[in-house]
Amino acid sequence: MQRLAARIERFATAAPFVIARGAKHEVEVVVAEVGAGGHNGRGEATPIDYRGETAAEALRAIEGVRGAIEAGATRVDLLDLLPAGAARNALDAALWDLAAKRAATRVWALLGLPDPRPILTAYTIPLGDPGAMAEAARSASARELLKVKLGGEGDVERVRAVRQAAPHARLIADANQSWAGLDVEAMLAALAPFRVELVEQPLAAGADAALAHVRPAIPLAADESCHTRADLDRIVGRYRVINVKLDKAGGLTEALALIEAARQRGLGVMVGCMLSTSLGVAPAFVAAMQADYADLDGPLLLACDRTPGLEFSGSDVHPPLAVLWG
The missing domain is CATH 3.30.390.10 (Enolase-like, N-terminal domain)
Incomplete structure (x- = not known):
């Protein structure tokens, strides 16, 4: 029992x-x-x-x-x-x-996986006006990978400000479905000079058909449009990467199956997280061992994490201790 x-x-x-x-x-x-x-x-x-x-x-x-x-x-x-x-x-x-x-x-x-090493994780720059986002990026400019939250109009100025404040960081961006009414292809072309590697979810989930004929200057990643394996056939041809989150997938079991199915379709993989403590992110670390990108900074955005929590050093997150999870 x-x-x-x-x-x-x-x-x-x-x-x-x-x-x-x-x-x-x-x-x-x-x-x-x-x-x-x-x-x-x-x-x-x-x-x-x-x-x-x-x-x-x-x-x-x-x-x-x-x-x-x-x-x-x-x-x-x-x-x-x-x-x-x-x-x-x-x-x-x-x-x-x-x-x-x-x-x-x-x-x-x-799972038959090798002992893990620390994983590079993105660090989120929240949405704001360009000056506020530049200040946040300047404070985090020593980090290797920044994830820039976007909001629609003014996004080019936001990314320009972040790039100027963190000239050496790698950048990915997340539109969180905010580009409705904008020319997605033109927006991507405008962001490309700032060396943005990836843009997540420009349009609302369910509006993905509009991306079928977009020639993206920057690869697109599906977040809100991809939860489980059942969503994958709608992704191919519209996105090149999926963002796997355990809360969307309903657990590590489905997430691992989703990653395998995505790879079979030639898709890249990011493993992300919601706002959560280290206990919520620890299983995602296991999934991220098989990903191209990891965005596991949820505990860093809290006023106080669990004790013990995940260890973050530099730009990396370390494997969870057994006393935390797994």
Whole structure:
């Protein structure tokens, strides 16, 4: 028998976290714990707000499958028990953590992966006016990879300001669906001189057909348009990269399958995260071991992380300690 406990926790952000959809001052996460055989596995997930998810709803969904979990449901069973989203992610992470503890090994060993090394992670520059974004970029200019949040009109000026403030950093950008009504091809051409390597989600999820004939000067990555393997066939020919997030995919189990399926279709892979603590990001680190880009800076954007948390040094995030997860 397995034992289930779940709860909601709240963490303040270090500063207002602003993207095209609005600002956040705190994040609510749902935490699941599954115990068995004297061991306890933990998982954390952040609801996907643009899909209308809330922590309260995620907690109710977890409670709704309590009987199945306590009867011994597995990670594979979860794929049928719950839809993709935060509830499934929290439980999936807890079951992976539990399996590693019961086997006295690490999750990457269970997957047959080599021992990991630190991974380069992007660091987010929140959306703002060009001056504010330049100041944020200047403060982070020693970091190797910056992710610039965009908002539509004025984005060229924003990126120009960031590039001038951080001339040596690599840049990727995230439009968060804000380019509706803009000429996507022209916007990409205008950003290309600033050495932007990638632009995420220029148009709203569901509006991807408009990208079919765009000749992008910068590769496009699908974020809100790609959650699980079921979305991949709509991605090919419109995007060259997908952003895999465990909260979207509904856990590491689906995320790993999604990465494999994306590779089979010739797509590049970024592994990202929502605002979350180190407990939420730790499983994403395992997925990021197989990615081209990692954006795992969620804990750095909080006023206070869990203890112990992930170790960040320079531009890298280190593998999670067993006492944290996995």
